[in-house]
Amino acid sequence: MPDTPPSLTREDVAHLADLARIDLSDAELDHLAPQLSVILESVASIQGVAGDDVPPTSHPIPMTNVFREDVVVPGLTAEQALSGAPAVEEQRFSVPRILGDEQ
Amino acid sequence: MSTETLVDFDEALTRYEPALGLEVHVELNTATKMFCGCPATFGGEPNTQVCPTCLGLPGAMPAVNAKAVEAAIRIGLALNCDIAEWCRFARKNYFYPDMPKNFQTSQYDEPIAFDGYMDVDVDGETFRVDIERAHMEEDTGKSTHVGGATGRIHGADHSLVDYNRAGIPLIEIVTRPITGAGEKAPAVARAYVQQLRDLILALGVSEARMDQGNLRADVNLSLAPAGSGALGTRSETKNVNSFRSIERAVRFEVSRHAGVLDGGGKVVQETRHFHEDTGITTSGREKSDAEDYRYFPEPDLVPVAPSRAWVEELRATLPENPTTKRARLQGEWGFTDLEMRDTVGAGAFGLVEETIAAGAAPQAARKWWVAELARRAKDAGVELAEVGVTPAQVAAVQALVDAGTINDKLARQVFDGLVAGEGTPEEIVAARGLAIVSDDGALGAAVDKAIEANPDVAQKIRDGKHAAAGALIGAVMKEMRGQADAGRVRELVLERLA
Numbered sequence: 001m002p003d004t005p006p007s008l009t010r011e012d013v014a015h016l017a018d019l020a021r022i023d024l025s026d027a028e029l030d031h032l033a034p035q036l037s038v039i040l041e042s043v044a045s046i047q048g049v050a051g052d053d054v055p056p057t058s059h060p061i062p063m064t065n066v067f068r069e070d071v072v073v074p075g076l077t078a079e080q081a082l083s084g085a086p087a088v089e090e091q092r093f094s095v096p097r098i099l100g101d102e103q
Numbered sequence: 104m105s106t107e108t109l110v111d112f113d114e115a116l117t118r119y120e121p122a123l124g125l126e127v128h129v130e131l132n133t134a135t136k137m138f139c140g141c142p143a144t145f146g147g148e149p150n151t152q153v154c155p156t157c158l159g160l161p162g163a164m165p166a167v168n169a170k171a172v173e174a175a176i177r178i179g180l181a182l183n184c185d186i187a188e189w190c191r192f193a194r195k196n197y198f199y200p201d202m203p204k205n206f207q208t209s210q211y212d213e214p215i216a217f218d219g220y221m222d223v224d225v226d227g228e229t230f231r232v233d234i235e236r237a238h239m240e241e242d243t244g245k246s247t248h249v250g251g252a253t254g255r256i257h258g259a260d261h262s263l264v265d266y267n268r269a270g271i272p273l274i275e276i277v278t279r280p281i282t283g284a285g286e287k288a289p290a291v292a293r294a295y296v297q298q299l300r301d302l303i304l305a306l307g308v309s310e311a312r313m314d315q316g317n318l319r320a321d322v323n324l325s326l327a328p329a330g331s332g333a334l335g336t337r338s339e340t341k342n343v344n345s346f347r348s349i350e351r352a353v354r355f356e357v358s359r360h361a362g363v364l365d366g367g368g369k370v371v372q373e374t375r376h377f378h379e380d381t382g383i384t385t386s387g388r389e390k391s392d393a394e395d396y397r398y399f400p401e402p403d404l405v406p407v408a409p410s411r412a413w414v415e416e417l418r419a420t421l422p423e424n425p426t427t428k429r430a431r432l433q434g435e436w437g438f439t440d441l442e443m444r445d446t447v448g449a450g451a452f453g454l455v456e457e458t459i460a461a462g463a464a465p466q467a468a469r470k471w472w473v474a475e476l477a478r479r480a481k482d483a484g485v486e487l488a489e490v491g492v493t494p495a496q497v498a499a500v501q502a503l504v505d506a507g508t509i510n511d512k513l514a515r516q517v518f519d520g521l522v523a524g525e526g527t528p529e530e531i532v533a534a535r536g537l538a539i540v541s542d543d544g545a546l547g548a549a550v551d552k553a554i555e556a557n558p559d560v561a562q563k564i565r566d567g568k569h570a571a572a573g574a575l576i577g578a579v580m581k582e583m584r585g586q587a588d589a590g591r592v593r594e595l596v597l598e599r600l601a
Contacts, residue, residue, distance in 0.1 A: 015395075019196075019395055019397065021198055058191060058400035058402070059191075059400070059402065059405055059406065061405065063405045064189070064405055064406045064407065064408040065405075065407060065408055065409075066166070066167065066404075066405050067166070067167050067168070067169035067172065068135075068140070068166040068167060068168055068169060069169060069170075070133050070134045070135050070168050070169060070170035070171070071134065071135065071140060072134055072135050072140055072141070072142050073135075073139075073140030073141075073154075075139070075140070075141045075152065075153055075154030075157075076153055076154055076155070076158075077151070078148065078149065078150040078151050078153075081150045081153045081158060081266070082150060089249075089263050090149065090247075090263055091148065091149040091150055091265075092149050092150065092247065092263035092264055092265050093150070093200070093263065093264040093265075093266070094261055094262075094263055094264075095200040095261060095262050095263075095264060096261055097259060097260060097261055097262070098199070098200060098246070098248075098259070098262055
């Protein structure tokens with residue numbers, strides 16, 4: 001098991017923020033990068049406790065194969081589906097321009 | 104647009120070895136979506152086949168469609184894959200309006216099926232295409248771009264999204280790099296997708312129509328110096344939506360890559376779009392980090408662990424292996440190797456099979472699809488199956504030929520009528536007045552006219568030169584717009600000039 005926690009650089013945080021579409025200022029990046037590194041260190045200490053006999057667990061419930069029959073169940077009407085949309089056009093969700101100005 | 108240098112395809116292959124990779128998405132024909140009970144049917148009014156789950160509303164929980172898992176396993180088995188004993192779904196995170204959850208539920212490093220192969224026939228040669236994986240995921244919504252000049256995303260002012268398609272089950276089938284195909288790379292790519300489609304149809308798990316997007320192919324291509332055995336940097340051409348386009352996209356990318364490499368440049372690993380009208384590809388994504396999807400196991404779905412008993416039960420439902428089936432039917436139909444190759448190459452195998460099942464003789468079925476209808480499809484730039492004539496209609500036309508109602512030449516006019524949607528073959532023959540005339544009254548008058556107009560020919564026949572009758576038969580056919588019973592006309596000519 002790795003004992004040295006990976007530390008996050010300012011660039012890592014900037015990259016992740018960009019992927020998550022979060023606009024962070026320089027001050028926020030300076031503030032968050034060390035904080036996130038501390039969180040990773042804390043998680044890493046838990047990793048140190050787990051022995052080789054404890055497999056990584058993504059699902060706490062020991063269940064598999066929970067399936068649904070292929071049967072149609074009523075969903076929402078278009079009116080209901082669109083009721084929370086900020087903008088609607090031709091019974092569709094209207095969204096802002098997808099590509100930026102760079103192209 | 105571009106100042107790319109293209110190298111002639113054949114010339115490129117003297118210096119470079121292409122490696123292909125194909126990613127095919129198959130949209131399943133289940134009644135409901137992958138993770139919710141909304142109908143998975145095509146063409147409903149916008150946003151009428153949606154629910155909190157497929158709209159990604161807070162708190163909505165997904166539930167896996169058993170039928171879709173079954174289809175995924177059957178596809179995996181048909182591709183000679185191992186079936187995972189235990190696998191998970193994963194979240195593929197990206198932001199795009201057609202993904203309302205801001206992630207696509209997919210599978211990452213634990214696909215349900217892996218390590219398979221498909222043997223692909225190209226011009227009598229067999230290429231083994233290794234299958235890396237087949238995994239389960241969901242389709243996205245459909246965007247319409249508004250305000251741009253051509254309905255394209257570039258220059259669009261805003262976009263409209265319909266989520267009916269979001270969440271429809273998809274199986275993505277990924278090959279390992281296919282090397283060693285050389286100049287046949289375009290044909291191998293096409294044949295692989297064609298054969299895969301045949302297999303999917305035989306399994307009955309999808310409508311598998313490329314024109315409707317049930318079957319979508321991404322074509323990866325790279326070039327390496329000939330003999331190096333290396334793999335070059337690849338481009339990924341997305342959503343190439345016909346068999347012909349697959350072949351063209353591969354050819355174009357070979358030419359383009361060779362141009363870049365010859366000029367001492369480096370191929371950029373990027374997404375590209377194929378343009379049906381011009382046959383070229385253009386660069387797609389503008390952001391290099393867009394491929395950073397931060398996959399992680401889907402916490403809302405428990406793992407899928409198909410029991411070996413279930414897998415064996417599903418294996419027993421597999422249709423006959425397409426290669427075995429082709430060999431069997433070739434024997435039954437009495438086709439030569441060349442005839443069989445042409446039939447498969449024209450994408451006509453399944454259509455010929457259906458036409459024969461509808462009652463036509465094998466050679467007649469082959470002749471119409473591989474010659475007449477393939478030519479029409481090529482002229483119209485569509486796939487053979489979309490030419491506007493069904494196997495049942497071809498069988499009906501051939502039945503009219505067999506009955507002597509029409510001949511092959513008139514049958515072509517019936518196909519014109521079928522393509523134009525003028526009704527059944529019988530209705531078209533009646534409406535267009537295409538039936539062959541074998542009535543002696545009408546034929547006799549035309550024969551007399553032909554004799555009168557060609558006294559020299561008539562004299563030759565009287566002198567015993569029966570071979571000359573062809574000229575008179577031709578004249579009668581012309582007079583009767585091709586609708587005379589040629590055998591009867593010959594008899595009448597010889598009777599009159601005995």
